[in-house]
Amino acid sequence: AQKVTQAQTEISVVEKEDVTLDCVYETRDTTYYLFWYKQPPSGELVFLIRRNSFDEQNEISGRYSWNFQKSTSSFNFTITASQVVDSAVYFCALSEGAGSQGNLIFGKGTKLSVKP
Amino acid sequence: EPEVTQTPSHQVTQMGQEVILRCVPISNHLYFYWYRQILGQKVEFLVSFYNNEISEKSEIFDDQFSVERPDGSNFTLKIRSTKLEDSAMYFCASRNRRRTDTQYFGPGTRLTVL
Numbered sequence: 680a681q682k683v684t685q686a687q688t689e690i691s692v693v694e695k696e697d698v699t700l701d702c703v704y705e706t707r708d709t710t711y712y713l714f715w716y717k718q719p720p721s722g723e724l725v726f727l728i729r730r731n732s733f734d735e736q737n738e739i740s741g742r743y744s745w746n747f748q749k750s751t752s753s754f755n756f757t758i759t760a761s762q763v764v765d766s767a768v769y770f771c772a773l774s775e776g777a778g779s780q781g782n783l784i785f786g787k788g789t790k791l792s793v794k795p
Numbered sequence: 796e797p798e799v800t801q802t803p804s805h806q807v808t809q810m811g812q813e814v815i816l817r818c819v820p821i822s823n824h825l826y827f828y829w830y831r832q833i834l835g836q837k838v839e840f841l842v843s844f845y846n847n848e849i850s851e852k853s854e855i856f857d858d859q860f861s862v863e864r865p866d867g868s869n870f871t872l873k874i875r876s877t878k879l880e881d882s883a884m885y886f887c888a889s890r891n892r893r894r895t896d897t898q899y900f901g902p903g904t905r906l907t908v909l
Contacts, residue, residue: 714897724838724886724900770838774898780843780850781826781890783898787837 681706683773685786692761693794700756700789702771708732713747713754714772714783724770730754761793797821799901801887807907808877816872816904818887827870828888828898829862831855838886844870877908 682705692698704713715727728738730747738745742759758765768790772783800819808814820827829841842852844862861873870889874881884905888898 716900722884722905723902726897726899729897772838780845781896781898782828782840782843782851782853783830783838783888784840785838 681708681773681775681784683771683784683786685769685771685789687789688787689790689792691792691794694763695760696793697757697759698761698791698793700758700769700771700791702754702756702786704752704754704771704773706773706775708775710775712774714774715745715754715756716770716772716785718768718770718788720767727756727769758791761791763793763795766791766793799887799889799899801885801901801904803904804902805905805907807909810879810908811876814874814877814906816874816885816887816906818870818872818901819868820870820887820889821891821899822868824889824891824899826850826890826898827862827864828890829872830886830888830900832884832886832903834883841872841885874906877906879908882906882908 684703711732713730717725717727728745735747744757746755768788770788771786774781774783802817827844830838832838840853842856842862843850859875863871884903886903887901890896890898
């Protein structure tokens, strides 16, 4: 069955520290999509990144980077030089491929607190 | 940049009452979704909608729930007889044609059942 596990419930760092949020997924599909969403204290869900199962290239966007490793079924998210505005709950999500309507399966989220 | 909108932002209702949550998806999107998030918990899929019919639903989406696209722009979620445990944030999302496309979420409606 499909499942997304975010083992870290809460992480607290001091500003400018680097932090990595872990995500491990389970799926039987060979084609699937992985996502990260950010939920700031205001409550909305903000899309950060989408990754296809056939593209294992890591990606960097400013201070954000993502490490996708199919061998370990992981899709980890690193924030470099964290800032207070990064404080939020971060959700990893999985969407399966063929035959699916694209509904997202979310992990339980990791609450990141960045202190000044 | 186009975005998904939801109304109201907060709805308070009495147990047993019917509520309708409204969403306006992004205009050229074809797939629509409802998710819910009980306070402090993960986001859970409720239902997906395509071509004017439900395409997939979760166990949570029982007979008390229904969805509708009454016109070309709105997408609604109705809860017929609310229970205390329906209190949650309800998110609408939409995506374009391709399965590879990203789902974009609305800001959510916080439903409080008293």
